[in-house]
Amino acid sequence: MRGRWPKQDMLLHPRRRRRRGRPWLTALLVLLAVGALVYMVVGGEEEPDEQALAHGLAFAEAYMRVNSAVALSQATLTSGEAEAILAEKAEEAALSASFTEGQAAVIAGEIKPNQSVFVSLQARNVSAGAIHEVVTATEKEFDFRRSRPGDQWRVETDESGKIVEFRYQTSPEDIWVTTLQDDGTYVAVKQEVPIETRHEAVAGSIASSFWLALEATGESGALAHRFMEIFQYTIDFNTETRAGDHFAMIFEKVYLEGEFLRYGRVIGAKYMGERGTYWAFYDEERGEEPGYYDEEGESLQRQFLRSPLPFTRVTSRYGRRVHPVLGGTRMHRGVDYGAPIGTPVQAVADGTVVFAGRAGGYGNLIKIRHSGGFETRFAHLNNFARGIRAGVRVTRGQLVAKSGNTGRSTGPHLHYEMLQNGRHIDPLSVDTARGEPLKGESLASFKSEIVVPWRAKLTEALREAAPRALAQREAASGPDEQLDTIQSEP
Numbered sequence: 455m456r457g458r459w460p461k462q463d464m465l466l467h468p469r470r471r472r473r474r475g476r477p478w479l480t481a482l483l484v485l486l487a488v489g490a491l492v493y494m495v496v497g498g499e500e501e502p503d504e505q506a507l508a509h510g511l512a513f514a515e516a517y518m519r520v521n522s523a524v525a526l527s528q529a530t531l532t533s534g535e536a537e538a539i540l541a542e543k544a545e546e547a548a549l550s551a552s553f554t555e556g557q558a559a560v561i562a563g564e565i566k567p568n569q570s571v572f573v574s575l576q577a578r579n580v581s582a583g584a585i586h587e588v589v590t591a592t593e594k595e596f597d598f599r600r601s602r603p604g605d606q607w608r609v610e611t612d613e614s615g616k617i618v619e620f621r622y623q624t625s626p627e628d629i630w631v632t633t634l635q636d637d638g639t640y641v642a643v644k645q646e647v648p649i650e651t652r653h654e655a656v657a658g659s660i661a662s663s664f665w666l667a668l669e670a671t672g673e674s675g676a677l678a679h680r681f682m683e684i685f686q687y688t689i690d691f692n693t694e695t696r697a698g699d700h701f702a703m704i705f706e707k708v709y710l711e712g713e714f715l716r717y718g719r720v721i722g723a724k725y726m727g728e729r730g731t732y733w734a735f736y737d738e739e740r741g742e743e744p745g746y747y748d749e750e751g752e753s754l755q756r757q758f759l760r761s762p763l764p765f766t767r768v769t770s771r772y773g774r775r776v777h778p779v780l781g782g783t784r785m786h787r788g789v790d791y792g793a794p795i796g797t798p799v800q801a802v803a804d805g806t807v808v809f810a811g812r813a814g815g816y817g818n819l820i821k822i823r824h825s826g827g828f829e830t831r832f833a834h835l836n837n838f839a840r841g842i843r844a845g846v847r848v849t850r851g852q853l854v855a856k857s858g859n860t861g862r863s864t865g866p867h868l869h870y871e872m873l874q875n876g877r878h879i880d881p882l883s884v885d886t887a888r889g890e891p892l893k894g895e896s897l898a899s900f901k902s903e904i905v906v907p908w909r910a911k912l913t914e915a916l917r918e919a920a921p922r923a924l925a926q927r928e929a930a931s932g933p934d935e936q937l938d939t940i941q942s943e944p
């Protein structure tokens with residue numbers, strides 16, 4: 455792949471390529487090189503000419519630059535190394551070059567804030583006509599309205615200032631090349647970039663925070679962020695992670711010519727906490743849109759159930775209305791559902807009960823806090839489900855109470871409120887259509903093709919990373935891992 459654009463691109467950032475050297479090696483190499491020079495200058499039989507001297511100096515400099523790459527035993531640079539150094543120098547020169555009439559040139563640059571590609575090239579003396587031609591041709595493949603500061607460009611001109619080749623890149627993967635054809639026109643193509651995607655796994659145990667535990671595996675915070683995003687409606691990473699919790703994740707890592715470029719998708723993830731074990735599997739074929747599902751095909755994107763009651767009829771909507779008891783117009787800050795006393799009320803999302811008790815006009819009231827700054831409230835309840843009290847964790851769909859007619863109420867109904875960051879919102883305005891669960895055939899194939907293989911890999915990763923802790927947990931909490939042997943048929 456030598457000489458292809460991605461390699462050259464790397465040379466636009468010479469620092470990225472340079473490896474950290476060992477000082478003693480540098481010192482030794484410099485000594486060797488200087489020795490060679492001294493020999494050439496004073497010890498040689500012939501007077502060295504200027505060119506040879508310059509050559510010697512270049513070599514001394516070259517030694518320093520590649521100090522860690524050149525083996526001690528080697529007396530000379532290999533041609534490949536010399537070529538790389540020359541190319542690097544050429545690219546450095548290009549970054550500061552300007553077009554001069556009568557000279558062919560290679561000019562490279564970067565788009566600065568509030569700068570168009572046109573202005574960026576013009577600042578380096580490329581003629582407006584030449585830029586216009588090449589930009590117009592490139593625009594057939596790349597929309598320059600999408601260009602951003604930091605984008606890189608590179609032009610080669612002939613002696614007359616005509617552009618022979620123009621390259622524009624927005625990332626190491628996204629490069630457009632526009633070349634002058636024999637007939638004098640330009641043709642733009644998007645460059646094929648040899649990227650490689652590998653599946654990798656990490657797993658570990660939490661000592662203080664999930665973030666730190668993930669970084670301890672050698673991966674970056676960007677990956678921790680992905681993981682937290684996937685489970686954002688399931689786990690509150692601020693308050694619900696504990697020392698001794700475990701996690702595992704299988705994800706894509708994208709490489710360009712063997713060097714790490716970026717993270718791809720997270721394919722599977724597992725979190726084992728105090729409250730239980732949570733899974734996430736990526737699927738792009740079965741649902742309405744690509745996304746994450748738990749092991750039962752429930753969408754992880756879906757935070758809220760449509761309604762806290764199984765069969766419901768909205769009798770009063772959110773908004774301004776004449777109050778049925780107090781009279782006068784006032785804001786109705788919730789939704790009323792007509793429901794006979796004793797109708798089961800379910801939590802609309804995973805969360806923690808923050809209040810369950812008597813509250814004036816509300817009668818029996820439950821307040822549940824959810825991730826994302828949400829809170830739901832159910833009022834006029836007849837009674838609470840067993841075990842429901844402040845501090846208790848509830849899951850989406852869990853029965854928390856039975857509806858009633860307590861407090862300031864005109865008849866049996868459930869009054870349902872939703873707050874976001876402390877402000878009332880209309881519960882019916884929250885997008886609950888997103889992320890429908892998988893069902894039937896889709897669910898069956900999801901389980902056999904996605905859940906079974908990836909679950910096994912996640913469990914394996916965890917066994918390798920934290921074998922002792924995991925074994926203890928299995929012994930204590932029972933056969934969580936037996937899920938690996940679930941039936942793949944419906």
Ligand SMILES: [Zn+2]
Nearest residue numbers: 788789790869
């Ligand atoms: Zn109401």
